[in-house]
Amino acid sequence: MATREYTAFTAILRYFTVLCFCGNVLPQIRYSIAEESARGSVVGYIAKDLGLDVNKLKERRFRIVSGSKDGFLQINQDNGALFVSGNIDREELCEKSLLCAVNLKTVAENPSEIHYIEVEIVDINDNSPAFPVREKHLEIPENAVPQSTRLPLDAARDSDAGLNALHKYTLSPNNYFELDIKTREEDKIPFLILKKQLDREQTPTFNLTLTAFDGGKPERSGSVNITITVVDINDNAPLFDRQVYSVALEENVEIGSLVVKLHATDLDEGANGQVVYGFDKSLMRKEFEIFEINSNTGDIIVKGSIDFEEQRVYELDIQASDKGQVPLTGHCSIIISIKDLNDNTPEIDVTSLSTDIVEDSKPGTIISLISASDRDSGENGMVICSLTDDIPFELKPSFQKSMYSLITKDLLDRETISLYTITIMCKDRGEPSLSSQKTIQINIADVNDNSPVFTQNPFYFYISENNTPGTSIFSINAFDIDQNENAQISYHILKAEGHEANMVSYLNINLVDGNAYVYALKGFDFETTKMFQFHIVASDSGTPSLSNNVTVNVFIL
Template sequence: MELKILVENPLEMHYVVVEITDVNDHSPSFPEREQTFEIAEHTLPGRRFQLHTAQDPDAGINSIRTYTLTSNEHFEVNIRQGDAGKVPFLVLKKSLDREQKDKHTLLVTAVDGGKPPRSGTLNVSIIVLDSNDNRPVFSQEIYQISIQENVPVGTSIFRMNATDPDESSNGEIEYNLGKTLKKKVYEIFELEKLTGEIRVKGIVDYEENEVYELDVEASDKGTPPLTGECRVIIKIKDVNDNPPEIEVTSLSNTVSEDSKPGTVISLLSVKDKDSGVNGKIISHISNDVPFELKPSYKENIFSVVTKGFLDREQVSHYEIIIKATDCGEPPLSTFKTLNIQISDVNDNRPHFEHNPLQFYLVENNLAGASIFSVSATDKDLNDNAAISYHIVREGAQNDIMSFLNVNSDNGHITALKSFDFEVLKKFQFQVVATDSGTPSLSSNVTVNVFILDQNDNAPVILYPVSSNGSAEGEVTDHSLFGLDRYTGQIRTHRSFTETDEAEHKLLILVKDNGNVSLSATATVIVKLVEPKEAFAASDVKSATKVDEEDNVTFYLMITLGSVSVLFIISIIVLIAMQCSKSTDYTSKYLQETNYDGTLCHSIQYRSGDKRYMLVGPRMSIGSTIVPGSHANTLVLPDRRRPSGEVRL
């Protein structure tokens, strides 16, 4: 220290320096025992942080000489000389990492220069402040998971797990799907931001996509945020959820009935979107049809072929049901129906239901009108079944064919003439039915036509007279003669006497049995004569009758026969007259063993199924038959009735 001394004589002022020697009796001390620093972990090395300055009352060499720091890798002490002495600084020599150590405790020591030196300490706490220097990290870069298709919507299939060592918002993570994924991924999957849970939000279909790749991002909330990435590969497991598919690649839906077995009518392919056994297919025709399924050289390619002969007339349409079944569990099946039409071939002839045919035609039909029709059927179709008709005329021996015509379209038979039962009772011809196929087929039918009689002829009284019909008569003496109404026989009821008239006139009426009865009349004159005159009259009448009906030769033959018979009868009569002188010579003469009391005789004969009876007067008694005006003979079927007698 300096002292100021004043000397008055002479007056002088002197300065005296007094040096007090210090003793190191004080230790350095800090104003505070602890000092705390908050240093961000991203602070760069070289950053300086000022420490509290220590105080030491000692002076000189005993004052604070230096500062020391406990050994560490991140900090060091740097001293700067200031006005107040030495000032310590804490210098960052290596970056801090909060994730490794979030707090550092240091001890700073101030040392004086005494001997021995004294020191004082300062506790320094370094709190490392977090910086967003860590990205979220996934436990794996690639995750692989498998799920079955058709997983229900809303199902959680995976939970992401990313970590971030940062704290607070720097360590809070949000999850998001990458922005460059396919659109389908966003439609099927969703990612929960906070939990990292992946859920199904759409239909998962193995057949549409077998694998999905999801890029997932995990971002913290730092400023700026840091992001970590990973990939999630989702493999879809197949489920047998698809039935087989049958595709018809070609089809001939019309098949000719003459197709040979093995004819291909369709080609088809089968497929199944499922995989493995779920996609293995077994195919066959499930119904009973004359077709079969044949595999091709290529898997799941088949052809449908005929396995037998076809007949359109039996079955004209087939439904072929094809069944394809996969081998999944449970198996799924698909059905496909092919509609096949069988086309016609001209393999059937026209057919007449009956052969021969019989028709009955009433005589006097209208010429040019249809009298009946024939009809044939054909099992074929269209032109193959279009039938035309014609009459076989070649080689026909009957001229009747020229009077018949057939409508080629409908088989109606037309007669160009009117038939007469009395002229033609039956005829036969053939009709041919021909289809319009290529080549055409035909068949024929024999037609038998029977003409039916109409009552179109009145009775005709001839000698001999037809026995059909009935007769009625008028006589002058009703007690003498009788008439059988069915045979026309005139009988005597008794023997002639001398008192009887010498001539009797009989009016005979003959009627037939038609619906509209026709009739004829004849007058019979019976004369009573001597036997010789009877024979002569009989001869003359017989000769006259024959001359009217026959030619000259026949007349001569009849005449010669009559003369011969007359000669013989005359001899017999003369002998009889000599033997008997009875006045009732007429009765005795007529009495013979088989005499039936009639003055007529009859001759019966048959022609085919008809019966004829010829009635005329006996040659032993003269009689005259006056015929009516009708000139035809009516021939009817034999109608037997009990014979009756009409008294005249």
Template sequence: MTSGITMEQRRAENRVGRGRSARCVVAVFLWSVASAQLRYSISEEVSEGTVVGNIAKDLGLDKNALKSRKYRVVSVAADHLFHLNENDGILYVSRKIDREEVCAQNSACLINLKTVLENPLEVHNVGVEVLDINDHTPSFPEKEKTLDISESVLPGARFQLKPARDPDSSSFSVQQYKLSQNEHFRLEVREKEDDGKIPILVLQKSLDREITRGISLVLTALDGGKPPKSGDMKIFVNVLDVNDNTPIFSKNAYSASLFENAPVGTTVIQVNATDMDDGQNGEVVYSFGNSVSNNIFNLFKIDQITGQITVKTPIDYEQKDKYEIEIQASDKGFAPLTTEKSVIIKIVDVNDNAPEIEVTSFSSSIPENSRPGTTVALISVNDLDSGLNGKVICSITEDVPFSLSPSLQDKMFSLVTKSPLDREKQAHYDLTITAKDAGQPPLSSEKTISVVVSDINDNSPEFSLSPYTFYITEGNDPGASVFSVKASDCDEGENALISYQIFRIGDEHNKIASFININPETGGIVALKSFDFERLKTFQFQVVATDSGAPSLSSNVTVNVFILDQNDNAPVILYPVSSNGSAEGVEEIPRNVNAGHLTSSLVR
């Protein structure tokens, strides 16, 4: 994908081609659901609030998307240098950036500025190129230097000096040296990988102490600025009498291997040199060369008498895997002669760094209807060790519906769902991610993240009984509660909030239901009239329970109601009536009737 780069950025890229070594380059690649790459350039010391670039515009992000999606910087290492406006996607400088401070440990100076656009997740890695300005002057570690040189030294002899230092980078660092005009010495400059340009005085005309006892020189260091800045060191050459043999090392080259974290005092290597002169002119002492940096003095020390190099402080392979040290062998003559030899020390990695796990993007809540393969989080792992010690295997808790899927980007994994989720069975997962390296013995680290399964309305209300059967004694009080129904829903929140209603249709059978009412919240049912067993002995109706989800789900149940009889009617005697209107079967009772005489029969 083509990066969104402004015209100013393209002009900066052209300048990169002409003077790349003068810059602190921040090189990062952007990865997200849709991969992209951005790079900006700014000069150091720009004012706070300076615009670096419009990330949203250069990525082609819709302005409306920024209103509904949160856009922010998640890089811990760079959040104090830059600020991202989450509303318009413009990247600003948070404070003045001193390139020499940011790049103090490494001239490559890589800053990972990682941004995240959420819902859905997009990770954008943005490269910011900090351009150096010439704000430092070259300076020598010594303002004055005295060299004791014997008159017997032949032309061609070389005297290495401590280089000048300039905190600026590349073309703005020390580019050349100049030596004041004289007839005895010329200047030679040697390039060294770690220490830059090393000035060397070369004797081009023999010294004669009887003619000249001392020579004053001025060595000037200039950087590549326009105009250049410079610094001076005064050199006084003291011409001494004859000590005509220099120490000679026993080997042409010295090298050694050293395990990182070796105990203090561990012997690394021992050098040896001899001098054919007699007396003090033949006694050899050892020291580090003038070009050795302060870092070497902090890590190693050399015995002046034996030439044994030992560990001064623990060595870390992850900081540097090889050291080249200049060793000097000097005699004790009145005009000491010195020979230099390089010692190469290779640091051997040990498995002393556990893998690091970083959750770059994370959705703590995921709907239960998410399809398998839905991304929950982006995980990055890193191990500072090398080789097998730095090879990391990442795994996740077993027996969970989640898995780790390797990303196209190295050492990146996606935490995804691997099977359907059901909140009603399990609503929360604590997922433990384990990263283990391949070292011996292996080191590992763990990180636990919590994932909440959010509810969807996938369960209908369920009645406690089906059907319901209730009995009502006739003569009930109208408006009084007679019975109730109850339904439950396995969902939660609005999805489980139930309301009740009576299902009413227009047929004759359900007209009775019009005399029944239900509380929509509790399911309590009241009779709006008093029932009479002699007129109605039983009836049925249906109740519908509906949840409040969107869309809502419902279920219904049949309610059977039986009316119970009460003794609320007195017996009635019925007589047949004749055609003339008199009661049949009624007769007068004679006065002399005996007891037990049948007078009439009753019809009930």
């Protein structure tokens, strides 16, 4: 196994696929590997763990058919190892998710097998906590109340996850301020708490350092310098009607729609009591792209498209500031729950095992593996698939939800239909229901199941005596409705007995332009022979060969 800062490959857990009523496909094998692992690093010996014969991997076309969209994982078909083929950046793949995994689907043929693999991307401590700015300037009135005065600070961001993410803050030693940390999901937002009454005339400014540490080993850190100016004005901060607003909003709501109307009051008068609203600067950029706030009215408005499948809950931190010389700020949170609509059509994935199927295939022969998914939730995401036409094929449901096998239902006959265009229709259970379809073509391959057929049986020919030896006296023709070599016909004359044997010995047959021409090697004598009979056999070139014969009656004139 390859290593970077620590061992890249940790533990391999092997699971068997089990029946799951939640609709998700459980992986048969789970691996893990550290991000930034060197190219060529082995994730695990996937063929061995699946019990596959390593010597037959190329013959069975063992491969990855979905997952690893950026192509950073590949299978070595010489030894069956799953290895790193590109750069793995966990932060780019999964941002700050605690669990970062890549789901792979592999297929082997002859016989057909499909397996599901999960590869966990393990975070390494390759990012330090960072603040939005290097310098932070704050102002605070000298009559601010100790323990009740909270000054919001910009939160540090760390792109790593888990223990390597932001862990704690420290504040440089001082007698007037202490830290309070608000935890929201994975974010830790620092606030300065005033713990002692200020005196601007005694200490007009404070210079503090806020340092953020992650939990890695060794730990990494980042800091911001905070300058606090003490003034003696405006001693009331705006106060919201509620600290937390909860709102439900449908996805795909029109741009410009009102989300919620906020209201905050300030007990001061004049400019010190005039309130303006804004988003807290600690919000992610995405929230700024989707919502906007009217600074004068406090109305939260939809600014961009809202998609339930991208994010189901938004939490916005709002601040209300007065217009005093040194503005004071109040805070509230808005929790916006997004309602799912049936706005996604089912997605159909077809894994074809073969584009040709022989016409003598038994009913139940598997042609393709079909899986369907829908990004919606609940009934909107439940998918049922069917075939649109009455054809000798059917979809057989798998024990895994929304997975099917396309199999033959009846016996096939290439001579009747040689090509089938199969349309697979998948519908969800939403109201109204959405659907999508996928079309595949199946060629019916020929088998040698038809014998040659002569254009008539028997044949009657009339020949004048004293014919010229070596010339053609008549021709016959047979046809075969099979294809290729199964339809290539050769001819020969059967041996006869008695008087006919003597006559047949002077006959020869040759194939010219698809017709069989019979030649006489001597002239006939009416006074000796007035009529004779023999048989010609037509055989195709199939394996095994099929044949038919015809009776030929020759009359000498």
